[in-house]
Amino acid sequence: MSYLRIEQGSSPRTAEAYRRDLEEYLAFLDKRGVDAPGDVKRDDVVDFEHHLAEAGLATTTVRRRISAVRGYHRFLVREGLTSENPAEAVDIPKAADRLPDVLSIEEVGRMLDTYIDERPSGLRDRALLEVLYGCGLRASEICGLNLDNLYLDDGFLRVFGKGAKERIVPIAGAADRALRRYLNEGRPALARAAGATGDSASAVFLNQRGGRLGRQSIFNLVRKAGAAINRYDLHPHTLRHSFATHMLKGGADLRVLQEILGHADMSTLQVYTHLDRTHLHEEYAHAHPRDKM
Missing domain, CATH: 1.10.150 (DNA polymerase; domain 1)
Incomplete structure (x- = not known):
């Protein structure tokens, strides 16, 4: 261990x-x-x-x-405790080809654009949802985000993923605007109300008591936001899958997406290339010269 x-x-x-x-x-x-x-x-x-x-x-x-x-x-x-690995030649069962659940672009728009709550906690929740989707972060990564990890004027976040591996993630548009507003108007109120100190003082996302927002709170927020558009049991990772799918649909390069998501193995991304068959057919019909004849 x-x-x-x-x-x-x-x-x-x-x-x-x-x-x-x-x-x-x-x-x-x-x-x-x-x-x-x-x-x-x-x-x-x-x-x-x-x-x-x-x-x-x-x-x-x-x-x-x-x-x-x-x-x-x-x-x-x-460690020299044994001389052979008896499990080395044992095959691991092949995983079934299961496509991850994703939201449509229209569903993401409805979920985010109708989320209006001017209270400090509401500004925090809107920013958190925007960053989860807009940057493709994991729930654990957004929990661990600190103020000194934000380089908004340069357009990126410094994120620590699995195994404490560091990567640079771009942030722009709606995610950037929502995060800036929360930092200017929402977070100071949460920090003052509870007197955030120590680890909480460095955390980006605070709870009502001024402590670092936890994973369960993020899961509950995402589930509540999903229910508003009739997508029950929505998971933070669904927003990450949706981000990856929509980026590819918009023409993003697989290797660039690999860096943003922090995947060590390119094969992990292959699943996203099979998610939207309709889009592929539309692109084929639009671009192939024989299809027009």
């Missing part, structure tokens, strides 16, 4: 998920009479994977748990 948190830079939530997965794996091995790392065989790992599948777990959950097992055995080899 220390290796995950300190050397790998994993978030506390990720490390905790790995801990739960590995505790289940070790309990499975214990029932088979395997009580030493060097005694684990490939068949043990394969049987654990079958055990998870037979329990009716989703493919994504099985994938994550087997990934945790593989990482655990890599760590044991790295």
Whole structure:
């Protein structure tokens, strides 16, 4: 766990998920009479994977748990505690091709343009929604945003993503305007009312008590905003998916989008290229010379 948190830079939530997965794996091995790392065989790992599948777990959950097992055995080899990785040759089940849920451009417009609340908390909520969608941020990234991460005159934010990896994200237009207004009119009122100090004093988004706004508050806000346009159970990540889809639809380059979103692997973005078949057909009909004849 220390290796995950300190050397790998994993978030506390990720490390905790790995801990739960590995505790289940070790309990499975214990029932088979395997009580030493060097005694684990490939068949043990394969049987654990079958055990998870037979329990009716989703493919994504099985994938994550087997990934945790593989990482655990890599760590044991790295530390010299074992000489071989019995999980190295175990295949991780292929994830099903599932397209992420997205809002249409019209739905985003209705959700944001009808969100009018002149109270300090209302200015904060409008700015938060605009930045989530306008910059494609994760909920955890907007929670961790500090005042010294804002370079609005230069048109960008400094964001710390998964594994504390830093990246530069452009901000402009409606997101920039809403954030500036919140910083000028909304945040000072929230900070004064509660006397924000310490970590809260550096946070961009404050709650009613002057503390740093938490993930659950952001989830609740997004869910409430979605309900206003009849999109129930809307998730902050849906706004991130919508941002990526609309950027590609508007002609953004995949590699530029990769940098903005902070994806290490280009293949992660391929799903967005399949989201809007109608748009592809429209572009084809508009551009292809034989289609006009």
